[in-house]
Amino acid sequence: MPESSENLTVSVVVPVYNGAEYIGDCIEALLHQDFKSDQFEIIVVNNRSTDNTQEIIDRYPVRSLYESKRGPAAARNAGIRASTAKFIAFTDADCIPHDDWLSKLIFSMTDSVCGAGGQILSYYEDDAVSTFIDQIVFRQRYNILQKNPPHITTANACYLRTSLEKIGLFDESFPFAAGEDRDIGERLAMAGGTFVFAEAAIIRHKHPQTLEGFYHQRFRHGSGQFYTVLKKYSKISLPQMLKEINSDRLINLGFQVVFCNGSKQERFLRLLQLIDSAAYTNGLIWRYFMYLCGK
Incomplete structure (x- = not known):
């Protein structure tokens, strides 16, 4: 992880609430990204966890923040405010990014877009329930390319920090993990922002199997x-x-x-x-x- 913020290209923000079961695997996958190590940082935001999530976070060379206001919107905003990087990437505690996830995501961020979203696939490839969730729930391609207005699911997303700041960041009136990513995407789109679907930027999400x-x-x-x-x-x-x-x-x-x-x-x-x-x-x-x- 970089010792100085001067060379930072991207901050990866991970909100977590009672994620002791998952957060270690997520951080380890982020630490093994093929992106230049002095150009990105990992910001893990503990959102009022009551399990041993913080103990696990403390084992790793990441920036650790605590956000007392409930909800991933507030947690993500804490990470954005702590960053000086050009880009803010997001994933979730129960996600495992591919090793080239961050480089593929950032590579897709051309001058003409303010946001990018990659594929969200099941961690359990042969499970029938997880396969259905891939096809019906996390439809990143559809949400970006066919929805009007479009939005990006923040389990696999990247935005220009300045674009987020211009519209006032995530709406913290959303206290739960649903709707806040759609809301910010629609506000960005209505402000004239455009998104790209980064098909090669893949994370594996630990979908339910029952x-x-x-x-x-x-x-x-x-x-x-x-x-x-x-x-x-x-x-x-x-x-x-x-x-x-x-x-x-x-x-x-x-x-x-x-x-x-x-x-x-x-x-x-x-x-x-x-x-x-x-x-x-x-x-x-x-x-x-x-x-x-x-x-």
């Missing part, structure tokens, strides 16, 4: 996405909330699961699609009721 784990992941995503809805309406009425729920899709998927006469693989795919939609919707509704209760 149906229960997949359900909880998508429930958390739906719960976090509520804050995107809240930002749109400021104060959400029940009719407005109902507009955000695709009940027709849920009903259709339910019928497909019950009456599907296809192969075992096809029936399993329909089940995964139903779990995906139902868990996300349940998370959204649960967070709405917490909002009504003032929590």
Whole structure:
């Protein structure tokens, strides 16, 4: 790691909350990047962990920060503010970057773009649930090249630091890990920024491998996405909330699961699609009721 910030090209910011199970593997992969060691730094931001995450971070030659405000948006902002580098790259504690991840990501950052996102693939290559998550949940190519406005999933992202500063960094009203990366991407795009899909910049994410784990992941995503809805309406009425729920899709998927006469693989795919939609919707509704209760 560089002893001086003068030559820094990029700061890699990793937010972590109770990530003792994962953070060591992530840091070790970052330390083995083929990028010039005096031109990048690793900033790990401990976001109120209550396990031994900090003890593990302290074993490595990285910059360690503590952020007391809840949420990865606040943790990432702490890392951005601590950086003087031209570029800010992001990954998550449960991700394992390929050795050339950072060099491929930075190489894609031409003068015409303010952000780049690479592929997010499963760490468990032969697992059926993880493969589905690759195809449906972490659709980086689609989010960058086809969404309007586009956004980049921050498990594998890089931005110009000055571009982030111009729009006020991540919105810290997002207290959970979902929605905040979409929000900042859309704000950058609306400010005239453009993104590139860096296909060769690959990280491996430790996806859930069980149906229960997949359900909880998508429930958390739906719960976090509520804050995107809240930002749109400021104060959400029940009719407005109902507009955000695709009940027709849920009903259709339910019928497909019950009456599907296809192969075992096809029936399993329909089940995964139903779990995906139902868990996300349940998370959204649960967070709405917490909002009504003032929590």
